[in-house]
Amino acid sequence: MQQNKLLRLHCHLSSTFIGNAVYTACQWGMLMVLAKFGSSAMVGQFALGIAITAPVFMLTNLQLRSVQITETKKQYCFSDYLGLRLISSTLALLVITIISILGGYRWETSIVIFLVGVAKGLESISDLFYGLIQQHKDTDLIVRSLIIKGLLSLTLLFVGVYSSGSILWGVIGLVFALAAVLLGYDIPNGIMMLKQALKVKPRWHLKSLIKLILLCLPLGLMSMLIALNTNIPRYFIAQYLGEQELGIFAAIAYLMVIGSMVVSALGESSIARLTKYYANQDVIAFRTLLLKLVRIAVLLGGIGVLMALVAGQQILTLLYQPEYAEQTNVFIWLMVAAGISYISSFLGYGMTATGQFFIQIPLFTTVVSISSIACVWLLPELGLVGAAIALSLAATVQAVMSCVVIHHSLHRLQSQTN
Template sequence: MKQLKPLTLRRNFSWTFTGNLIYAASQWGMLVALAKLGSPEMVGQFTLGLAVTAPVIMFTNLQLRGIQATDAKGDYVFSDYLGLRLIGTGLALLIIAGITLKAGYRWETSLVILAIALAKAFESISDVFYGLIQQHERMDRIAIALMIKGPLSLLLLGIGVSLTGSVVGGAIGLAIAWGLVLFGWEIGNGRLILKNSSHGREGEDLLVANAELANSQNPLYPRWERKTLGKLVWLALPLGFVMMLISLNTNIPRYFIERYLGERELGIFAAMSYLMVVGQMVVSALAESASPRLAKYYAAGNSTAFRTLILKLVGVGLMLGAGGVFVAVVAGRPILTLLYKPEYAERSDLFAWLMVAAGMGYVSSFLGYGMTAARYFRVQMPLFVLVTGSCAIACFWLIPTQGVLGAAIALIVGAIVQVVFSFAVIAYAIYKIQKHEKTKSPPYVS
């Protein structure tokens, strides 16, 4: 059997960037389609569905993909990750259904939320396969999945909205698209990766191969061994809270906007916010490609390589942020008019402030990947409690008086807190590597 060798960091980045580019463009295209075919209210309704489902899904996902991708010692097999993810996804659907019923949304809004929850469930299962593929440094397989998923999502959402005249039809189309890609492409790639690892690998991949061979069942099937799952939950739970807090930090302004200003203002804010993804796309591509390497550097106690790569990533984040602010200030109004409608361009000042928040978010995101690669999981929980709390307090004070502009400022406040404390954790992690370099003992902290 032909071996699937890991790709270089450059090739992994190129594939990931291309895949994320097409996927992000398609995701943005969905908002444009809703804005063009419908109204800001429809954009707001769709955004509310994402805002309600995202924190729950992020929590129950437990950031297993990041733990998988940086599991340089092969502590768990794929079946363990898949088994825990299926339990978490089922729990998430129940929680979202309960929230939707309890919140008393309009029936149409409730249907949108539930349809998006189903789509997110498919996405969660896909994510655990992505973690397996990322662990083996074959980001091309994930990129191809995104290249299929993005345009298909846009197509089926557009068809759903056109046929029904409602966001509900579009959300159902989205769920169908993500389900088709999961069963038609991603599971097959997981099977290929596992077969490849079972034929023997060199170096650290041998740990993964041996672990899979030790599993008595088909390695593609979920495994629910209570003791193993308990240990994995204990390891991952802090990151589950962290990812929920990160999602809340993003969505708290949207809850306040919907509460105080209505779905129309939420739609305008969400449409502009999505343009932040242009830079985040580069950040995610580079960070996901670099994460396994950062983890190996840290596990090996190579402080110089770890520090150098982190600084390079932060430098990229700073340049992206500065470029986004420049574009927003110089050409914000014509860009918004072209992409959406003139009513969006009237808020070009909001666009500029959102780009400031985005730039700071890029830097903090790279630092977050560095913390995960260094296995600093538990410290992230109090860190993001501070970040989310700061953002929530700022929203409470600013949105009722400053409107959507107050929401952008609140995001900046949260980003400042995140950058400062994340930098402190990374500095401590590097100090620990240097200390352990003298004793040659592993510097893992969880």
């Protein structure tokens, strides 16, 4: 019986990883399409749209899916979550519209930012239906949705860009793909899970909404800060260097995601054991496992830096265009930043396992501040290399502060046992 449970868990993790891997690969494919069949300025417009919309939606999404899955008292029904998500997504899109109009961008860039915001809003609603499906233990539906969504989004963006030569039609194709999957697959699956279409309708009960917002707001703030930390250099590049340079930076930086997927998979599979070791006051086992994860991060980062040093020019030419290959130094520094960020990510799982949640808000606030200061200091002088160095500095600060928090937690635990 136990062996069957482990086998089912292994199959579940494998299929989930495959679904996320395909979806992430398709998102990377969108950048490659824009680079190969468009221009670096198009990549920059798309990257700016993501950089502006991601933190806004991270805040307004409030990590409702996580709360929805883990909330055991059943105080809220799916209609409550859906009602709040529709309100928060509308608010997010309003904020993004204001930014796109008042941000001083070209009209085409403003429209791209708005359309990317619409796409994020559709994804946020799909995400809530994923939470509902996950509650009913049928994650294969989520995997299929991710694969369909990724492939259809990539295809329609390619058709739009290739046929028109404009990023606008590409992003319109992306919005259409996400809407089609939401309406044609995710919502019908949600109705199937609840057995009644009426239960999928949003509910706006003021008292329940306020309680849910207060419960989830710290999680939303933390998610926003994490997204800001990733995107801070992109704002400064757009301001100081322009959309074309931002496109080159964003395309190269996306190579960091390959290692991040491995880190995320290992972190998610290890956090239960880390939490168990901490709860059982087994400090040695906790440290041993966390150090193993850190060594894996160092190995992944080292491989990335080595590849950038040895074959950076060839890799960038193959994936994108020769103009990207001129930025090999940026590639090297981004791989350094990636390696350090992999370490800080594993340490983040360690912090979560020790129950240190609220300390992460001032921690990431500090990291975002350091990243901003570093960009102001380095970007005008060093350009894209300065942005990559700023990412490295921010990741280093995050890793050091995470170590301090974990060390304090373990020291306190040992004091209690002695």
